[in-house]
Amino acid sequence: MNEKQTYSKDVVVELKNGLHLSPSVQIVQTAQGFRAKLAIHKGDRVVDGKSMLDLMTLAAEHGTRLRLEATGDDAQAALDAIGALFDRNFVIDGVSADRVLVD
Amino acid sequence: MEIRRGIAVSPGVAIGPALVFGSEGFRIPQKLVAVDIVESEIHRFHGALAASVKEIGLHEELASARLGKQYGAIFAAHRQLAQDPKLSGEIELLIRENFYTPEYASSKVLRQHARTLQGLGDRYFAERANDLFDLEKRILRHLLGERREELTQLTSPVIVLAHNLTPSETANLDKQFVLGFSTEVGGKSSHTAILAGALGLPAVVGVGSFLSDVSGGDTIIIDGHDGLVIIDPDEDTLQRYKVAQFRQSSTAIRLKSLGPLKAETRDGVEVKLFGNIEFPSEVEHCVQCGAAGIGLYRTEFLYLEGGLEPTEEQHYEAYTRVLRNFPGCPVVIRTLDLGAEKFPQSMQQVIEASPNPTLGLRSLRLTLQNLPMFKKQLRAILRAAAVGDVRVMFPLVSTLLELRQAKWILADVGEDLQEEGIEHNPRLKVGMMVEVPSAAILAEEFSREVDFFSIGTNDLIQYTLAVDRANPAVSHLYSSADPSVCRLIRLVVSAAARQNVSVSVCGQMSSDPLFTALLVGMGLRELSVSPNAILEVKQAIRSMTIGQAKEIASRSEMFDVARDLESYLRGELSKFSPELVD
Numbered sequence: 023m024n025e026k027q028t029y030s031k032d033v034v035v036e037l038k039n040g041l042h043l044s045p046s047v048q049i050v051q052t053a054q055g056f057r058a059k060l061a062i063h064k065g066d067r068v069v070d071g072k073s074m075l076d077l078m079t080l081a082a083e084h085g086t087r088l089r090l091e092a093t094g095d096d097a098q099a100a101l102d103a104i105g106a107l108f109d110r111n112f113v114i115d116g117v118s119a120d121r122v123l124v125d
Numbered sequence: 126m127e128i129r130r131g132i133a134v135s136p137g138v139a140i141g142p143a144l145v146f147g148s149e150g151f152r153i154p155q156k157l158v159a160v161d162i163v164e165s166e167i168h169r170f171h172g173a174l175a176a177s178v179k180e181i182g183l184h185e186e187l188a189s190a191r192l193g194k195q196y197g198a199i200f201a202a203h204r205q206l207a208q209d210p211k212l213s214g215e216i217e218l219l220i221r222e223n224f225y226t227p228e229y230a231s232s233k234v235l236r237q238h239a240r241t242l243q244g245l246g247d248r249y250f251a252e253r254a255n256d257l258f259d260l261e262k263r264i265l266r267h268l269l270g271e272r273r274e275e276l277t278q279l280t281s282p283v284i285v286l287a288h289n290l291t292p293s294e295t296a297n298l299d300k301q302f303v304l305g306f307s308t309e310v311g312g313k314s315s316h317t318a319i320l321a322g323a324l325g326l327p328a329v330v331g332v333g334s335f336l337s338d339v340s341g342g343d344t345i346i347i348d349g350h351d352g353l354v355i356i357d358p359d360e361d362t363l364q365r366y367k368v369a370q371f372r373q374s375s376t377a378i379r380l381k382s383l384g385p386l387k388a389e390t391r392d393g394v395e396v397k398l399f400g401n402i403e404f405p406s407e408v409e410h411c412v413q414c415g416a417a418g419i420g421l422y423r424t425e426f427l428y429l430e431g432g433l434e435p436t437e438e439q440h441y442e443a444y445t446r447v448l449r450n451f452p453g454c455p456v457v458i459r460t461l462d463l464g465a466e467k468f469p470q471s472m473q474q475v476i477e478a479s480p481n482p483t484l485g486l487r488s489l490r491l492t493l494q495n496l497p498m499f500k501k502q503l504r505a506i507l508r509a510a511a512v513g514d515v516r517v518m519f520p521l522v523s524t525l526l527e528l529r530q531a532k533w534i535l536a537d538v539g540e541d542l543q544e545e546g547i548e549h550n551p552r553l554k555v556g557m558m559v560e561v562p563s564a565a566i567l568a569e570e571f572s573r574e575v576d577f578f579s580i581g582t583n584d585l586i587q588y589t590l591a592v593d594r595a596n597p598a599v600s601h602l603y604s605s606a607d608p609s610v611c612r613l614i615r616l617v618v619s620a621a622a623r624q625n626v627s628v629s630v631c632g633q634m635s636s637d638p639l640f641t642a643l644l645v646g647m648g649l650r651e652l653s654v655s656p657n658a659i660l661e662v663k664q665a666i667r668s669m670t671i672g673q674a675k676e677i678a679s680r681s682e683m684f685d686v687a688r689d690l691e692s693y694l695r696g697e698l699s700k701f702s703p704e705l706v707d
Contacts, residue, residue, distance in 0.1 A: 043202040043256065050205050074205035075212045078257075079241055081250040 029101045030091040033108040040083035045112040050074050052103050058094030126359045131332035133352030134318035138370045139284055139305025139327040143343045145336055146287035156229045167220050170227035173267035178207045203260055228268050235261040284345040295320045305347035307332055307354045312595045323407045325657040329354050380660040384415050388663045394671045396645055399653040401631055405443055408450035410656040418454035420653025421631040425463050440505030448513035455514040458506050462488045462520035488521035493530055503538040510550035523561040560584035565613040568620035578621050582632030586610050604687035605634035618648045629653050638665040638705045639694050646678025661705055668702040
């Protein structure tokens with residue numbers, strides 16, 4: 023497998039309050055489980071998907087289109103895992119991340 | 126020159142350079158560091174960061190377990206943030222390249238990001254800035270907290286100025302270098318205040334916000350008599366206080382020579398002087414002053430220190446430490462005397478707070494309703510009583526039924542120990558505090574069921590006059606010289622004498638030489654006083670005859686107003702021991 027292989031995927035933030043703390047934690051924790059680098063593009067801005075500081079200051083609101091870009095030997099798996107978070111809209115244990123941390 | 130008024134809690138004058146500790150508002154003490162300590166400062170920063178991460182981890186576990194994973198996620202986010210190498214990298218860079226202190230660098234970086242979030246326009250994201258401020262506070266607390274440990278590693282004399290000092294911080298003050306201290310918060314009966322008295326450090330607490338007006342190194346005068354903190358005094362003031370300080374130290378030297386001497390009147394009547402302590406480490410001071418034992422060992426610090434209920438072994442260890450330091454002398458251990466509201470947050474779930482704390486669930490009432498906690502302490506006391514002359518004392522007894530219940534539980538605990546084959550002394554002496562007027566009025570009845578009384582004047586005055594002396598609007602009503610209080614004391618002393626029960630006075634009244642003749646004249650032969658007052662009270666005892674004392678006590682009965690009695694006593698004291706009159 024090519025170590026420099028890059029995979030990418032476009033996602034849309036469906037969360038009512040945007041990519042806030044709880045979903046950001048899920049992204050960071052998931053991304054840290056892979057060796058691959060994860061870049062998240064929002065327009066011209068690129069942030070590190072493993073950095074909580076970056077994700078917090080990215081301020082991706084509801085409806086924002088993001089491009090996920092994974093690079094490295096387990097890039098495809100990393101991308102699938104992160105993509106899955108967006109697909110199920112960050113629901114954990116049947117509770118939407120939107121339900122909490124809203125206030 | 127600026128003069129701030131606070132509450133005087135420990136007398137004396139101290140003059141020296143200020144050492145300012147960050148307040149809860151985290152005033153950052155210094156912006157730049159010296160080039161040669163940059164690496165050690167970076168190391169300090171990482172230490173504080175690691176401590177913050179660990180602390181957040183604990184909150185995370187707790188929140189997840191109690192409220193659910195989604196709530197734990199708040200802390201997970203904070204933890205991720207604290208662990209983000211990007212963040213620590215930015216802070217480290219400022220320390221290394223700009224020679225910023227870790228405090229300043231952390232604050233700068235986090236605030237910068239917070240501002241970015243606030244500037245986004247979206248209300249939700251703007252609020253996330255609070256998460257960054259929260260982390261900033263946490264890191265600063267760990268950085269400044271670490272700095273506080275330097276209190277034990279001082280190299281030159283200072284006056285410590287802080288928003289607050291915990292009892293353990295106060296206890297750890299290095300007396301060689303700490304000349305005195307002042308805090309923004311705190312009251313007369315706070316544990317920090319009591320401890321300052323014990324250490325003999327001039328102290329003023331409850332000054333209100335003043336730290337921002339002081340820079341480290343400013344000359345400070347602590348006037349522990351009038352409760353003043355003087356910042357950057359002018360030459361006249363400084364001279365005046367230097368004279369006072371000189372006088373104070375020559376009196377102290379003279380008093381010191383009294384240490385090995387007995388506390389007896391000129392005509393040879395002995396008054397046993399005991400020490401009131403809070404911490405085992407205070408015993409040494411009492412020994413030096415020639416105390417006959419510990420008349421009041423307050424055990425609250427055991428509960429307040431760790432924020433968790435102490436184990437039986439922790440109790441036992443503290444008690445036997447006191448016994449080891451004071452071999453062969455009696456030690457009166459008072460069971461927990463705390464109000465529900467004073468309990469650390471972490472223990473609040475076992476205690477139900479009450480809306481009227483001084484009249485509510487506190488002290489013995491509280492322990493009688495929390496038996497496992499009470500029994501743990503009683504077990505340790507009974508065990509310690511096998512090692513030395515330990516006596517147990519119940520605080521805030523208001524009715525005979527309460528006393529009987531407490532004694533019954535004590536016996537029960539003794540039986541348990543017996544069955545378990547654990548060494549203990551079931552025959553230890555059992556006493557009570559007389560600090561509720563009902564107990565003083567029924568002293569006759571109570572005296573049949575205890576081995577000793579100790580009159581706790583602080584609470585007795587508060588409950589007799591219905592006055593909270595921490596409340597400046599009514600504190601003028603609070604006086605040890607109030608005739609009602611004196612009459613209650615007489616009642617207790619004569620009841621005790623009839624039953625041949627020993628009686629002492631603890632509380633601040635007994636520590637004030639102004640009242641020594643009165644108390645001795647009323648018939649008291651045991652006084653338990655704060656360690657720093659032992660020598661003064663001894664001096665007062667040694668300068669009077671028993672006849673004088675009786676005369677003073679009998680004349681005192683004629684006064685119907687506290688103020689008049691107080692000035693009479695002052696006049697008498699100035700006759701036989703003028704140097705003790707302030």
